[in-house]
Amino acid sequence: MSSPVVSAREAEVLALLGEHLSNAEISARLFISVRTVESHVSALLRKLDEPDRRALSRRAADLARAARPRPAAVLPAPLTAFIGRVRERAELAEAVKTRRLVTAVGPGGVGKTRLALAVAADAAGDFADGVWFVDLAPVTDPARVGAAVAVAVGVGEQPGRGAEESVLAALADREVLLVLDNCEQIRDGVAPFLERLLVACPRLRVLATSRARMMVPFEWVFPVPPLSSDGGPDSEAVTLFLERAAAVGRPPEPALRDKIAAICERLDGMALAIELAAARWPTLGLDGLTAGLSDQLRILAGGPRADDRHRSVRAALDWSHDLLEPPDRALLRRISVFVMPFTAEAAGVVAGFAPLEPTAVADGLGRLAEQSLLTATPTATGTRYQALETIRQYGTERLAGADELTDVRSRHVAWCLAGATALSGAEGPDWRARFDAVADDLRASLAWAAARPDHRTVAHRLALALAGLAFTRNLLGESQQRYEQAAALADDGAGRGDTRGVAAAEGRAVADAADAVGDEAGAGRGAGRGADGAAAAAEALREAAGVAGCRRLGDDMYRLHRAAAEAARRAGDPTGAARDLAAAATVAYRFSSEFAHLPTPAEVTGLLTTARRLSGAVDPVPHPSTSPPPDPAADPTVEVEVEADAVAALALAEAAVVMDAFGAVQGDVDNSAGETVACAERAVRLARRAGDPVAESAALDALSGARTWAGDPFGAAAAARRRIEVLAPVPHTPAGTQERMDALAMAAGTALGVGELAQARRWGRHLADHPLLAEVEHHASSWLLVADAFAGNGRDVLTGSERFLDAWRRSGRQRSFSLGPAAASVAMIHGLRGDHGARASWLAVVKEAGTASEHHHGYGAVFDAMVLLQDGDPDAALARVAPEPDQVWKWVSWIWHHWYVGLRVEASVLVGHPEARARVAAARHLVAGNPVATAQLDRAQALLDGDLSGQLAAATAFDAAGCPYQSARTLLLAGGDHTATGRAALAALGLAPGS
Incomplete structure (x- = not known):
């Protein structure tokens, strides 16, 4: 029977059903009516013989998954062939397909890792998003399990979340097989991590290896038996022995296979023991091996734990150990402390003491490598040695026995x-x-x-x-x-x-x-x-707070600054405690958007009151309707017995409190904006006097915000720009790095706000290239995307947008001040290209990444209006920016204010609004100094006056301001012979000419 014929449109509808979209959403995505969608769904149900819409959606998702290219398995490449275990391999492979967590358990050296790797390689084609291998042997801290998995699967830390949370977010919707090897030493960390992982990632499977089960209810245990010896000379164990013996020298004669089978049987079929014995074959032969096993194989006395987990491997290692000369025995046990591959030089430092001479260590390492007790790997920086995990554990026991x-x-x-x-x-x-x-x-x-x-x-x-x-x-x-x-x-x-x-x-x-x-x-x-221990603790806690700031963890910053204050008080340092409490208060206001649970104003005010008391200062926290406290930097008659850095910290906290209070009551308090600026300027002066550039940058940030409230965007941009200069000589400490990243972001944003596109792109590029943001490209590239979008660099925006989107999705779809505008800028570029389907997809990202109020009145209105004007719909553009500018700036970030004003004026002119000319005139004073907004007003005025030369002059001004998109648009508006030039300019930017 032939397959049913599905039309191209039906195939599109089917694909969207696989994304679980409603009929209305499919209608919007494909620009067809809901009734048409319903018809296509009915036809698909009939043609594909599915009972209902849910089954149809499942089938569509299965088809999409089957069409997706399968990633290669990320597994270590074995250096030797995998031998035998046909039955175990098949059983474990089936278990992995049907169970969420399968743990392969068995004693050390039985071959769990090799079996798991073989099964994972076989199963790679069954997992659409790949197979990942994580070796947990080097991990000694149970809290580091998530971090080890993050490194193995290539997931970096995200702002506001740790490595474990980043792994959960990255694998949440992936169909993956995760192989966790050597779980036994950190079961207390693996078990809870796996429980969280499997709950958060429903399509993920885990294959673990361990010497003992995880002891969790959702685990399915697969005991890995020793290699079979039932086949005698043709058994798996003998085959392994022969293959490994041949790899190190001349293989045994076929006539000896029966005797080799007896050796393997005495070694209980343990893979590691067989391999160690086989490595001795070229030098000891059958007689030497037989004598060694007979005379020196010792089963250690002990309880069931020793018998169950170590008996066979211990026997092989005891035998190998006893064949060594005393200096090599000492070396073997001493180098067991190394977790990672090490050099002979390092071994000499750690292990080179009596009865070992440091100069004899290198030769000893060579002998141990020859006897397969170490692996030797040549590298560009010299040979590195490493012991297998089982041998390391054995050596540690020998160390204890040797005291x-x-x-x-x-x-x-x-x-x-x-x-x-x-x-x-x-x-x-x-x-x-x-x-x-x-x-x-x-x-x-x-x-x-x-x-x-x-x-x-x-x-x-x-x-x-x-x-x-x-x-x-x-x-x-x-x-x-x-x-x-x-x-x-x-x-x-x-x-x-x-x-x-x-x-x-x-x-x-x-x-x-x-x-x-x-x-x-x-x-x-x-x-x-x-x-003093408490003083050292306070210093460490301050550094931890700086790192938490780089991670955008406001709650941790606040907690750590308070903990540092408590440690400073125990150390007898009330000034340091005051400084730390002031820092905690500042964090609560300055980085309030980065808190999961923001402290109450009363709590923060209490911290600041305690800080002033500890410092010896007596001035109260100012309210925006009162004068700022006396400034010892400006008035030498004011005597304050407080250290300069504590004064600066208190002033910064007070400025933050004033800024917050003014934000709550602005418009109702006379001259409060000016007093807010004065309070921030005082904080800047005191920080400069204290010689603390990090504190000065933070105070300049407060000043930038205060000048924004005072209606001085150029002053705000200047303060933000000054932060970059102040921080230039600061070393890359956590606190300095956090401040530098914030300064770059604010410098880029404020430069955009006053039309300095080249500067905005410069700071945005610095931020995107910051090494700490390499793993969070969505944050790193946000302001660069916005600057490029305003300039009209369509190709650059599209190139960066895919990396932005991928990083944002891996981060768990975060929401922040800069992510919404970045996504909206990409949506705008798609709109300027005429690709409204892609624009709609990116606007959906905006809803998740940004804030509703700012998108509606701020950047969303700006970007939407630009697309509508490009499409030749000035009426809709004017409706999008209808509210008066003096209302909008109170609702949203001022960064978008000048752009909003310029677009509103342009739309008014193009629709012939009766107040168009008045709006042009009123906007002149507001945007004076902004080269892009001024050129936009000049163009609007020229359009009103029918002044072609004025329009062309505006195009030149746009070019000079680094805004080629608006220059090309000006040529289109000029018409006539300039139209072709304008179209060519837009095409060069990767944009469409519009309507």
Whole structure:
């Protein structure tokens, strides 16, 4: 029977049904009537023999999914062939298709990882969005499970959310198989993460490997048995032995297969044990292997846990260990502390002490690699060694048995601290790779040291170093976590007399490390000793607050500044506490849109009152109807016994309170706008006097806002621009970086507001190129998209729009001050191209990404009016900007105000509004100094007067202002011989000529 014939229009309707659109939505998308849609749906139900609309939608979605290209599986490439396990492979593959979480369990070395990789490769074609592999072996902190998954699947942190939330958002609607390997050591972190992941991502499947089940109700456990020996000389175990023995030398003779089967049987079919035995074949042969197993194979005594999980692998490792010479045994156990691949130099620092000489370490590593106890990988920077996870765990047990665990761990911590110190001051294109190569070692050593009271001082310093490195590496969530950890370690130990136990071991280890790694560890050896723990905690908490600011987490900023104030008070530093409380109050007003739960005004006012009391200041918080407090910078007769930075912090907080109060009562208080400006100017002067550029930038931000309220957009833009200059010499600290990103965004926005398109694009480009925003391109590129759209650079906007949309979707479809205008600018460009279907799609994004009031009265009205004018519908454009300008600016950001005024005047002229000429005249004073808006008024005046030369002069002015779109539009309005030139100019911008 032939397939039913579906028309092209029916196919379009079917595709939209697969997106679960209603008939009305399909009608709007395809520009056909609802009745026509209903007819097509009825025809599709009949032709495709589906019972109802829901079934039809499911079929459409299945068809779309089948047509989607299948991504390649992101799996490690095995270096050796996978042997046997036909039955287990088939059973596990079927389980993965039908179960949400499948855990392959078994003892170490049984072959869980290789089986999981084989099954994942087989199943790749069944998952539309791919297969991802995550190795959790290096992860020692249960809280880092989400971050490890984020790195593996290529999901970066998003503003306002951590790595785990970013993973949930990115995979929410994906059909993915996620393979989590080596879960056993962090089951407490994996289990709750998986529960949240599977709830949030209904189409996702997880295949985990672990030595023990997760113990969660939605888990299906698949026990991985040893390799079969039932087939004798043709069994899976023998096949594996022969393949691995052949890889390291001459393979065994066929006649020996029966004897090899006996060896494999004695090794209980454990894959790792068989591979280790096979590696000995070229040097020991059958007799040597048999003798070794007979004489040295020992089953460790113990309870069921030892018997169940370690017996066979331990036997193989015990045997391999006992074949080593004593120096190599010492080296094997000592290098077990390394989590990541390490160099011979690093091994010499950590493991090179009696009975080992540091100079003998390199030879010993070579011998261990030859015996398959280490893997050796040549790299551009030298050979790197790594032990399998099972061997690392075995070595750790041997360390404890040799009573060397604390000494070697201490040396490893010292090596990590020295390396972190060296990295902290390093630069270069390979910095990121160098950090990644040691990051898990830093984390593991920190976890060990932090759990031991006599190591808390060095743990505090390592946490601080790791926090700074993580910030530089753009791991903002971890950076904040480490700063908070450093604060807890300092307040509980650093400087409180806990250094006696660690002094000797740490001193020896750091001294030895300094010989091989450099002087950095030795130089930092005494850091923090004798310093007050609470003061150190306060400093770490301030850094954490800066990182939270970069993450746009207002609640965390507020909490951390308050915690810093409490630590400063414990440290006997009331001025520092006052500064921190003032910072918390400032955050509550300045970044109120970044809070999930905003503190009450009474709570914030109480903080500021306490801050003034602690600082010794007596001036009350001003109200917008009162005069600002005395300014010691301007009036030398005013004596205030307060440190300059505390004065500046208090002034900034007071300015923020005044700004908020004025915003609530503006229009009802005489001269309140001027007083608000004065209060902000005072904050700027005091911050400058204190020599704090970050505080000065924050005060300039307040001044920019105050000048906006006072009706001085050019002054607001100048204050915003000044922030960039003030911050230029500031190092890339968390607080400085947060301030710089905010300054770039506000400089771009305010430049747009006064028609400085070239400047807006410049600052927008700086923001888009900021390394901290590399993973959040929707935020990074927002203002650049808007600037390009106003200029009319259609091709640039469309090029950036897809990256913007993808990043926004991966972020969980965030809403913010800049995302709505960016999406609306893309919608406008599609409208100027005549693609109204694409414009409608982007306007749907605007509804999710922006705010309703600003879209209706602000940027939405501006962009809609530009499209309507391009389409030759000035009446509709005028209706879109009907409210008076002096009303609109109170409802929305002033950035769009001049654009609104210019478009309203132009639409009035084009429809012949009786007040058109008066509106042109009234707008002159309002936009004076704005080159784009002024040229728009000049063009409107020339159209009223029928002045062709005036229109052409306006086109020239638009070109000079960096607005080629309006220049081309002017030529179209001029008509005649200029029409063709205008059309060509629009085409060059990637736009349509309009009506």
